[in-house]
Amino acid sequence: MSIKNVISQQAHTKVSIGSFTLESGETLQDVELAYERYGPENAPVILICHALTGNQHAVGSSENPGWWNGLVGDGCAIDTTAFQVVTFNVLGGCHGSTGPASINPETKEPYRLNFPKITIRDIVHSQYEALKLLDIHEVHAVVGGSLGGMQTLEWGLLYPTFMKQLYALAATPYLSDYGIAFNHIGARAIQDDPAFSNGNYDKNEQLHGFEIARMAGMVTYRSGTLFQKRFDRHQSESLYDIQSYMDYQGEKIKERFDANSYLYLLEAMNHHDIRRSRGTLQEAATQYQVPLFTVSFEHDLLYPKELIKPFSQLAANSEHLHVQTDYGHDGFLVEFNQWGSWLYHKLNEGAVNHHDN
Template sequence: MSLHNPVEQKQSVAKVSIEDFTFESGDTLSKIELAYEHYGPEGAPVILLCHALTGNQYAVGSSENPGWWAGLVGEQCPIDITQYQVITFNVLGGCHGSTGPASINPETGDLYRLDFPEVTIRDMVHAQYRALHQLGYTELHAVAGGSLGGMQTLEWGLLYPDFMRQLFVLAATPYLSDYGIAFNHIGARAIQDDPAFKEGYYSSNDTLHGFEVARMAGMVTYRSAPLFQKRFAREQEDALYSIQSYLNYQGEKIKQRFDANSYLYLLEAMNNHDIRKGRGSLQDTAAAYKPALFTVSFEHDLLYPKELIQPFSHHALNGEHYHVKTDYGHDGFLVEFGEWGAWISDKLNEEGTNY
């Protein structure tokens, strides 16, 4: 890989239109759009970043509005945008510019809502693959993502095994556990059973108290008991404990930045995630990976534990696992980059995988 002199990196934000996209379900839309963010010098190796459940295309963001992986990705960061191009798509089914339930159905002039086709992780990857080709990218140096983004990364390595050299799967397992499905079910029922939901025909997120509860349930699984204890320590604010105020805040916040129908669609995509589908045993599927497969687990991750990630990576022909000691639990992939970012950087620049 050739090194580039550090330059001021400018954010490029746009959309790609894809004609006649067929979903795994067999449904076809005449046109879909994927919104994306791009950074990095033209001609540099390309890394695709895949976002988590309530993420978006703004992995790097800007100095005024840092993205969800700012600090891991940026100038002189572990994923250095003076040396790599990075591109992030808002997933198919999302609500930050890509086509999803909150988009206008051109055939009716109304929102798709729950008439939008069922979306799978494989659908997301197929859409991104077509979008990359339309943008002129014919190969990737790596694909990286955490949680839902890690699920996409796992599918990338199986659907398009010759398209990239490396895969970085953070806080994601080869299939969603029953424990994860259980919490997704709680969240989905909280939304669907809210009278204001109106079977997907709500007028505004603001009325959806069930959406708040869904987010609160999710937040309990994203962080660990030790972290909650250290951060809140049974402190009280007025009539509420600090942890209660925190969860209330998170419930209100999600309604301002995410669509409830899209949330339901992506929960279902996570539930159905299983790389074994149509491919055979877990061991055989793991052995089918051609790119180098680097997996990362985080201490106290209730949803994607080390016990499900590490053995899987060891079945891959070119797999390696790294475990991070942290109190952040599942959300560890979004913080403390100084604790594990150097490992990512080292692997990106390993001899034999560079251009």
């Protein structure tokens, strides 16, 4: 059995898929997707899809652990001694994949707001093309949370036999009006910032509106219960600790994410709806051909159990897990001890071991 780890976690590992036509009919030239690929060379593949401000580094490295480090890795729930994992930075992202900050090959200038609108389906189609170029023609499972869960749900409908299992965490079959409302607040905060300059800002760091957008998002990602337990109205000097925490989160997002990318991905999330061109929710759900596992988290304001579980029950071969947590929506990023073993056992039920091929 080979345990060679293929493709190191390098920021500049990319695959070029060439020209790519979007759902809108517009075509992007010279499209690249940055990716991380880790695990035994001949092992079954698990495709991991990241959330809104995530990136391709789900595993990461010992120096820079990935955003799902502890859930994905050697001996973890997604065990990289048994599976090979692949994670792409999404189309429209800002960590190496083609997006608004990329250079338009025709104008030799950054796309900025001239980048065409993208959908969750565009993101999935682009990853499918990239996987083929990586000589991956089937995967054991597609796994993702939040925006990554939206991708997972579309994967199962766009390429229903490409995988053996689907895991959609903290994601609904369509984005609720509540979710769209908060996305709108975040988008307006960015767009109405004079420094935004219609997407032509000089530096991300100048965008105070981006800070506000992130703060608004953080309120929905966590629960009031968690904030109360963690901060308990403690005050340092002139600010309450919760205020300092919000300021910190607002500053941090500007260091690691592009505001234009943020806007494009918010818009893609707004339009997420598996019913589009597929009929009713029940008609869409019956099109899943492989087991669909859904996970909801207590206090998730954006993607509540009340929307996820009934949808899951419409699919022929599905199972739903509800996780008790104070973290709310961000529950899919933490407390792996609560639900990681469930994921581990489901992934390994019927998994085909290709190590000896």
